[in-house]
Amino acid sequence: MGTRWAVRADRAFDGERFLPGGATVLVDGDRIVGVEPAAYALPPEVPVTEAAGTLLPGLVDCHVHLVASGAFPGTPGSLEWAGSAAPDAVDEMVTASLAAQAAAGVTTVRDLGDVAYLTLAHRGREAEGLPRVVAAGPPVTIPLGHCHFLGGEVDPDDPPTLERAVAERVERGVDLVKVMASGGFLTPGSDQLGAQFEVAALRHVVEAAHAAGLRVTAHTHSVAGAEVAVEAGADGLEHFTCLAEGGAAAPPALLDGVAAAGMTVDPTLGIDPSRFPPVSAMPPHILEMLERLGITDRDEHFARAARNTLRLREHGIRVVSGLDAGAMPAKPHGHLWRSVAALVDGGWPVAEALASATSVAAEDCGVAAGRLAPGRLADLLVVDGDPATDVAVLARPLAVWVGGVAVER
Secondary structure, three states, X not given: OOOEEXXXXXXXXXXXXXXXXXXXXXXXXXXXXXXXXXXXXOOOOOOEEEEEEEEEEOEEEEEEOOOOOOOOOOOOOOHHXXXXXXHHHHHHHHHHHHHHHHHOOEEEEEEOOOOOOHHHHHOOOHHHOOOEEEEOOOOEEOOOOOOHHHOOEOOOOOHHHXXXXXXXXXXXXXXXEEEEOOOOOOOOOOOOOOOOOOHHHHHHHHHHHHHOOOOEEEEEEEHHHHHHHHHHOOOEEEEEEEEEOOEEOOOHHHHHHHHHHOOEEEOOOXXXXXXXXXXXXXXXXXXXXXXXXXXXXXXXXXXXXXXXXXXXXXXXXXEOOOXXXXXXXXXXXXXXXXXXXXXXXXXXXXXXXXXXXXXXXXXXXXXXXXXOOOOOEOOEEEEOOOOOOOHHHHHOEEEEEEOOEEOOO
């Protein structure tokens, strides 16, 4: 048994619902051992932190790239840079990324694209006040495919190669497998509107991973890539942008398939508009793709993407929040609150949007966090204000604990 202590707040969200009477959360070691109303009288020997804001579980960012800080391809701090940088430099970047996440109240991150499995060595740093890490290692991709510079290239036409790729990840101890089912905007020459794998090839990856007890999540910007991932039996879809010539919309049959398969979707919503580069600074290949898609108004495009997630909700599809932090300038580490806010702006009830970054996200990541409940990890966050009326207060953390360890801020 550790030293018991408690935190009390007149406002609280337990990962699923707002608690009318606030909450007193009792912690022993790295676990929550009791949750009572704010008015609960604790034994006098138990020290109590009186929180002035709202108490909720620490946030869970389901899609990050710890090896990068969000720079454009080819520049220091980009994913492309990480693919060729010295390991020590990448490790420093990972530590800085984790620190930024923790300071913002993110207590668990799911890393979906590193280089040389370097991120795996950063698991278990909760005692330092850094987030717990769920890691996929380098994403599986095709030669010169999306994020090929991270080292996960495979021959999609050679089943033994696909099986070896999964076996290597199992041997390294990854927590899940990430596969690039479509191209991506940050990789010139990749096909954002097509599928990088045939169904049979991707099914090989999925079946090998499942045989080892690992889930598979698929990067899917295109309708074609998402359709392949669904048919191949993947467990999750990242982005699910549903791009096709002329626009971005999920066909009804695709939504039906995702729902029937019980898949999880992370739409990776949210940007920091102040860091979004002007059109004149966009790489030529991105400008060309935006023209093909008919995207002329940035703000309307992102607003429509947020509204489109209501179709996922209507189909009963599990939605989690992940920013894609570190992938581009407008998605820095520590801004997961923007993903939650985008869902709310798109029409989601606040409690459900918060759950997508707490209880639902933790369950999808396989960690015993995301809830104010006995037996759960003592990942806690206090924010300045009431997210029930203004979800943007998530950007104002007052106190953070990871497994009962206070985060230095």
